[in-house]
Amino acid sequence: MPNEGKLAYLLFEYSIIAGVLLGIFYAFLSMGLNLIFGVQKIINLAHGDMVMLGGFGAWELYYTYHVNPILAVVIVIPFTVALGLALYYLLIPRLSGATDMETLSLVLFFGVSQVIEALTTLGLGNNERNLPINSIPSHPIHVLGQAFAAEAWVAAGVSLPLLALFFFYLYGTPLGRQTRAVMADSNEAAAVGIDSGRVSAISFGIGLALATSSGVMAIFVLGGVNPSEGPGLTIIAFAIVVFGSLGNPFGTLLGGVLFGIAYEAAQVYATSWSDLVPLVLVLGVILLKPQGLLGKRTRVV
Amino acid sequence: MTQSAIEVSSAGVAYGNMKVLNDVSLTVEQGTAMLILGANGAGKTTLLKAIMGFLPLREGELSLLGHNVKQASTAKRVKLGISYMSELGLFPPLSVEDNLKLGCHGLHRRKVKERLDEAYAIFPDLVARRKEAAGSLSGGQRKMVGISKCLMSHPSVLLMDEPSAGLSPKYVAEVIAVLGELRKTGLTLLVAEQNVSFLAAADNACVIESGRISFRGTIAELEDNTTLHDAFFGLEGLNDHLDS
Numbered sequence: 412m413p414n415e416g417k418l419a420y421l422l423f424e425y426s427i428i429a430g431v432l433l434g435i436f437y438a439f440l441s442m443g444l445n446l447i448f449g450v451q452k453i454i455n456l457a458h459g460d461m462v463m464l465g466g467f468g469a470w471e472l473y474y475t476y477h478v479n480p481i482l483a484v485v486i487v488i489p490f491t492v493a494l495g496l497a498l499y500y501l502l503i504p505r506l507s508g509a510t511d512m513e514t515l516s517l518v519l520f521f522g523v524s525q526v527i528e529a530l531t532t533l534g535l536g537n538n539e540r541n542l543p544i545n546s547i548p549s550h551p552i553h554v555l556g557q558a559f560a561a562e563a564w565v566a567a568g569v570s571l572p573l574l575a576l577f578f579f580y581l582y583g584t585p586l587g588r589q590t591r592a593v594m595a596d597s598n599e600a601a602a603v604g605i606d607s608g609r610v611s612a613i614s615f616g617i618g619l620a621l622a623t624s625s626g627v628m629a630i631f632v633l634g635g636v637n638p639s640e641g642p643g644l645t646i647i648a649f650a651i652v653v654f655g656s657l658g659n660p661f662g663t664l665l666g667g668v669l670f671g672i673a674y675e676a677a678q679v680y681a682t683s684w685s686d687l688v689p690l691v692l693v694l695g696v697i698l699l700k701p702q703g704l705l706g707k708r709t710r711v712v
Numbered sequence: 713m714t715q716s717a718i719e720v721s722s723a724g725v726a727y728g729n730m731k732v733l734n735d736v737s738l739t740v741e742q743g744t745a746m747l748i749l750g751a752n753g754a755g756k757t758t759l760l761k762a763i764m765g766f767l768p769l770r771e772g773e774l775s776l777l778g779h780n781v782k783q784a785s786t787a788k789r790v791k792l793g794i795s796y797m798s799e800l801g802l803f804p805p806l807s808v809e810d811n812l813k814l815g816c817h818g819l820h821r822r823k824v825k826e827r828l829d830e831a832y833a834i835f836p837d838l839v840a841r842r843k844e845a846a847g848s849l850s851g852g853q854r855k856m857v858g859i860s861k862c863l864m865s866h867p868s869v870l871l872m873d874e875p876s877a878g879l880s881p882k883y884v885a886e887v888i889a890v891l892g893e894l895r896k897t898g899l900t901l902l903v904a905e906q907n908v909s910f911l912a913a914a915d916n917a918c919v920i921e922s923g924r925i926s927f928r929g930t931i932a933e934l935e936d937n938t939t940l941h942d943a944f945f946g947l948e949g950l951n952d953h954l955d956s
Contacts, residue, residue, distance in 0.1 A: 588806075596803060599802070603861065
């Protein structure tokens with residue numbers, strides 16, 4: 412039987428490894444919110460609802476079409492990009508003439524969030540949806556002698572390549588370069604002839620697709636999803652994005668991982684306080700480094 | 713007769729109800745350089761922004777390289793061959809090379825490589841720093857990145873807003889020398905400045921005061937105007953300028 416020192420070390424080791432796994436997933440879950448903010452300077456308060464819809468999509472695909480949830484992560488992407496483009500052209504032109512677009516966008520997307528929640532409840536009921544654990548690899552994986560839940564590895568294992576793909580898009584493609592240019596300064600981007608509207612529309616679609624595809628994994632990580640899940644997930648994503656630095660994708664990656672570690676540490680050492688982790692992170696960063704961990708005096712991408 | 717590069721006729725521009733440009737007319741012939749002088753808030757930047765399409769003309773007409781562009785988007789004006797260097801002039805978080813590539817986005821990769829080689833030939837100091845964030849460079853190097861970015865599209869007309877902003881006299885002289893070299897390529901320049909040193913790189917000048925053009929003519933005509941002397945040169949500045 413391990414002595415107290417050994418036990419403390421094992422608990423610490425567990426919270427770090429489990430935290431990194433959870434953090435990768437949460438970075439993925441938050442990335443779309445950051446992308447949309449970075450490009451359009453609007454906060455998508457319906458972000459969590461899109462994550463929730465991804466979970467419902469996975470449930471529907473599994474029980475109606477027998478689609479493996481890992482495959483569902485990819486299937487929901489094109490549908491959500493299309494939905495994002497439609498929503499963009501329906502909503503954003505109405506915002507663009509506003510003198511205070513950021514504030515008006517909060518009101519608008521709060522409304523969108525409420526509509527999504529109401530429609531989901533009306534159409535699919537308000538019961539929590541979950542999927543059988545054996546629909547994905549379910550054997551615990553041992554690292555350094557400790558067992559970690561398979562769903563944590565699957566969520567991180569699915570999130571990591573999709574994050575890598577997203578970073579490749581952003582840093583390795585001409586469209587990604589244009590996206591970063593719009594994130595840095597939309598007027599400067601217009602001056603070189605970049606069609607900011609087109610870049611914004613595509614980014615909006617990708618931002619929502621990142622949300623829904625993470626939602627497929629959220630159904631396992633959270634143990635299930637229900638229509639009222641959205642606002643809570645938006646708060647977590649917002650906390651991670653602010654913590655890392657608004658508009659900075661690397662900040663969101665770092666913020667997600669640190670959030671995961673802090674959350675798992677809280678679960679290990681003070682379980683009942685763990686839900687406060689996102690709020691503590693936001694308050695801490697606002698008080699100590701308002702521009703976020705990777706933030707400079709100006710917003711960076 | 714050569715076609716005008718820029719022709720602004722009786723233009724009016726407003727922010728909301730506040731009119732900031734009134735009855736502005738000016739013509740810049742192809743291959744020439746015009747300096748727009750004026751105090752802070754006189755309307756220099758507003759005029760450049762209106763020419764680029766960032767601000768709509770409330771009144772008047774605007775044609776660029778023979779095309780009426782009053783209703784055209786900024787992207788269309790860029791396609792016509794107009795390039796604009798704002799006071800910032802670059803994307804600070806992006807690398808120097810990304811900045812340059814954005815200056816000619818949409819071109820084939822091979823063409824982009826050729827243009828990069830051209831830019832690095834003009835500004836060899838940028839080669840060693842091409843992977844660094846443009847915002848981390850010195851003020852002078854930032855201007856070089858900004859100018860290179862604009863030149864990547866091989867523009868016919870370059871609009872520059874306060875290229876001397878934030879630069880030490882040494883770098884101002886360097887920028888003026890670069891503009892002199894660029895003029896030899898036939899590039900048309902329209903430069904908004906407060907720094908009269910830039911007259912050395914110009915054929916013509918106009919002065920904007922409170923949103924109206926109060927003077928338009930050659931550099932010699934500007935120098936003959938006693939009131940403008942006092943306003944823009946001062947005795948010492950005038951002597952320096954005449955000596956140069």
